[in-house]
Amino acid sequence: MNTFGNIFKISIFGESHGHGLGIVVDGCPSGIPLSEEDFLEDLQRRKSGGKGTTPRIEGDEPEILSGVFNGRTTGAPIAVLFRNQNTKSKDYSQLFDHPRPGHADFTARIKYGGYNDYTGGGHFSGRITLGLVAAGVIAKKVLAPAKIEAKILEIGGTSDINKAIELAQETRDSIGGILECKISGLPVGLGEPFFGSVESVISSAVFSIPAVKGIEFGAGFKVAKMTGSFNNDCITNAEGKTESNNAGGINGGITNGNDIVFRITVKPTPSISLPQETYNFKTGKVEQLVVTGRHDLCIALRVPPVLEAAAAVALADLSLIAQTVKRVF
Secondary structure: OOEEOOOOEEEEEEOOOOOEEEEEEEOOOOOOEOOHHHHHHHHHHHOOOOOOOOOOOOOOOOEEEEOEEOOEEOOOOEEEEEEOOOOOHHHHHHHOOOOOOOOOHHHHHHHOOOOOOOHHHHHHOHHHHHHHHHHHHHHHHHHOOOEEEEEEEEEOOEOOHHHHHHHHHHHOOOOOEEEEEEEEOOOOOOOEOOOEOHHHHHHHHHOOOOOEEEEEEOOHHHHHHOOHHHHOOOEOOOOOOEOOOOOOOEEOOEEOOOOEEEEEEEOOOOOOOOOEEEEEOOOOEEEEEOOOOOOOOOHHHHOHHHHHHHHHHHHHHHHHHHHHHHHHO
């Protein structure tokens, strides 16, 4: 559904070309300093306008509607709203009957009986991640002094990002990428096996990001070629520091005190300028589709702050769960 979390619970809402979109955060502890200005840095990192991103420019100005009083969280649900201002819905008029391959146009039409808002991708648009980034800003405050940083490792199969973008522009095609996220400063003991393991919860949040198709922790798929003696992270002190970090900071689904490290793959943008042959519901035939409108050439370029937010929300929930367990015992 559109809600994630057990204690630090978020509910996302809105459509790409609707009146607005945003997030409701419930379960945030009281007394945390919070203002609209706190959101701006991560929102700016997510914004379009750079090379390889959509020319659609929105203000992305956050409005805190509730849950904050005199500059601090109250313990009540926090609602943050973003109003859409730069929409061109007519660019999507053909896509209801002639859905884009690789996009949710087809599946949403079938699932919701054609009642879904398909303009701009509707509720399935990457623009909806704006609310997730806002939740991530709050979650990072809950996790402080822990640090979360995501970076792009490669785009279009190369670490030369500019070259990859230029080639995609020349071919009028889109490209994907690989990102890495590192979380440092977390205590030992977060995570609730089995289904509440750190990997499970982070992965669930991360796969809510449109276009994410894969995830691996630590050495990831490379461990299949390792021996146990090489893969094992030998502990060097009482705090759990290890010589290597093939486990990615997690053992048995529980944080072990080392950096959490994971990587994700982001698929190429489905909306491309090249003609594609795909099914048209109106005519009942496979016909040529030429997608118009404003789209990212590479979605991965704008994912780092979204990835940080997803990880932060997952870990904030696990942190508050761990605190609750300690209070009980």
